[in-house]
Amino acid sequence: xxxxxxxxxxxxxxxxxxxxxxxxxxxxxxxxxxxxxxxxxxxxxxxxxxxxxxxxxxxxxxxxxxxxxxxxxxxxxxxxxxxxxxxxxxxxxxxxxxxxxxxxxxxxxxxxxxxxxxxxxxxxxxxxxxxxxxxxxxxxxxxxxxxxxxx
Amino acid sequence: xxxxxxxxxxxxxxxxxxxxxxxxxxxxxxxxxxxxxxxxxxxxxxxxxxxxxxxxxxxxxxxxxxxxxxxxxxxxxxxxxxxxxxxxxxxxxxxxxxxxxxxxxxxxxxxxxxxxxxxxxxxxxxxxxxxxxxxxxxxxxxxxxxxxx
Numbered sequence: 471x472x473x474x475x476x477x478x479x480x481x482x483x484x485x486x487x488x489x490x491x492x493x494x495x496x497x498x499x500x501x502x503x504x505x506x507x508x509x510x511x512x513x514x515x516x517x518x519x520x521x522x523x524x525x526x527x528x529x530x531x532x533x534x535x536x537x538x539x540x541x542x543x544x545x546x547x548x549x550x551x552x553x554x555x556x557x558x559x560x561x562x563x564x565x566x567x568x569x570x571x572x573x574x575x576x577x578x579x580x581x582x583x584x585x586x587x588x589x590x591x592x593x594x595x596x597x598x599x600x601x602x603x604x605x606x607x608x609x610x611x612x613x614x615x616x617x618x619x620x621x
Numbered sequence: 622x623x624x625x626x627x628x629x630x631x632x633x634x635x636x637x638x639x640x641x642x643x644x645x646x647x648x649x650x651x652x653x654x655x656x657x658x659x660x661x662x663x664x665x666x667x668x669x670x671x672x673x674x675x676x677x678x679x680x681x682x683x684x685x686x687x688x689x690x691x692x693x694x695x696x697x698x699x700x701x702x703x704x705x706x707x708x709x710x711x712x713x714x715x716x717x718x719x720x721x722x723x724x725x726x727x728x729x730x731x732x733x734x735x736x737x738x739x740x741x742x743x744x745x746x747x748x749x750x751x752x753x754x755x756x757x758x759x760x761x762x763x764x765x766x767x768x769x770x
Contacts, residue, residue, distance in 0.1 A: 477659035477708075484655055484707050485648040488700070492647065493640035500636030504626035531739075540732045551739040561741040569736065569746045570725050570753055580703055581720030585713045590761070591720045598725070598757055 487583045495576060499537070508533070522600065523563045523607025527554040532564055539573030559610060563603050571599035647700045654693070654704035662708060681722065681758040682765060683715055694723040695751075696730065718761055726754035 502508075512529045519529065531550045551561060574592055582588040627635070661667050667686055675685030686709050694702035702723050706716065729747040737743025 473660065473663055474656070477656040478652075480659055480708060481652040481655035481704075484704065485652060488647055488651065489644045492644045493637065496640035496643060497633060497636030500639070501629060501632045504632075540728075540735050548735075548739050556740075558741065561739060562746075565736045565739070565741040565743075565746050566749060569732070569750045574724075577699055577724045578720070580699060581716060581724070584703065584707060584711075584716050586716035586720040587713065590717050591724055594721055594757060594761065595724055598753060602753065 484583075488580065491579045491583065492576070495579070518600070521607075522567065522603040523610075524560055524567075524603075527556060528560055528564050532567065535564075535568040535572045536574060539576065540568055563607055563610075566606060567599045567603045570602065571595050650697075651700050651704040654701055655707055658689070658705050659708040680762070681718060682762040683718060684709075684711070687711070687715070687719060690719060691723065694727040698728040698731075699723055702727065714765060718758060718765075721761055722754040722758040725757055726750040 512526075512533065515529075516526070519525070519532070524532065527550075550556075556564070574595065578588045578592050581591060626632075658667070667689070671685030671688065673685065674688035678685050678687050687706070690702045690705040690709070693705045702719070706719060711719070726747075729750065733743035733747040735743070736746050
């Protein structure tokens with residue numbers, strides 16, 4: 471019984487810590503998301519996005535994914551991807567970036583709660599995502615038959 | 622993200638509500654997983670199964686038990702992985718390693734399907750994620766051994 475109570479206590483403690491992260495994070499996002507700063511930030515990273523073979527149309531789904539995560543941002547990603555008729559190459563490049571690097575705030579913080587180093591996790595993930603996407607964009611040049619190139 | 626922005630108090634309410642809703646969804650399965658793993662620690666199960674995985678996990682500088690967290694991360698999500706990791710008493714560096722690798726590759730079934738529904742190849746991307754997570758893990762372990770941080 472004592473063992474079970476200790477386990478329950480640990481589980482509740484972890485739940486409390488998760489509450490302390492998730493609730494303020496989601497609230498802050500909801501309050502800030504309408505600020506024009508976000509649109510301006512989009513312009514600032516334009517050159518970096520071009521380096522990864524992505525153009526402006528990909529910015530909203532990309533940033534939604536980076537901050538909110540694929541599962542949560544799915545609606546926006548699917549809608550924008552279809553509305554803007556993103557070409558297959560851009561969709562895959564964006565997918566590769568987001569597959570390695572999404573929901574970065576939440577993912578990082580929940581491991582920081584346990585005592586991990588957030589800067590290393592965040593930095594390495596960003597570097598890998600930017601690097602790999604840029605490399606693939608170089609290898610897979612735009613417009614030729616989309617599918618056959620990367621099997 | 623469109624122009625018609627609701628007033629601040631309403632946004633606060635929306636945020637708090639959806640934050641609590643998300644938390645509840647997570648906590649609902651973090652609690653049972655954490656308790657199960659913490660109780661299993663008092664039995665030989667974790668040691669025995671962890672032993673099978675330890676040669677693989679050692680490549681990344683991690684103990685064999687960490688394999689359970691990876692399975693939870695790949696199939697479920699990071700919260701499940703966290704609930705497995707929390708009772709295992711890893712070092713801060715080992716947790717960083719887990720966070721990096723699992724941050725790259727997690728929730729592969731669901732997220733692969735989501736990425737696929739945008740019109741790209743979800744399965745291929747999930748494979749890439751596993752490979753990238755492995756590569757990143759080997760690199761960080763190498764940096765850890767050489768640089769000693």
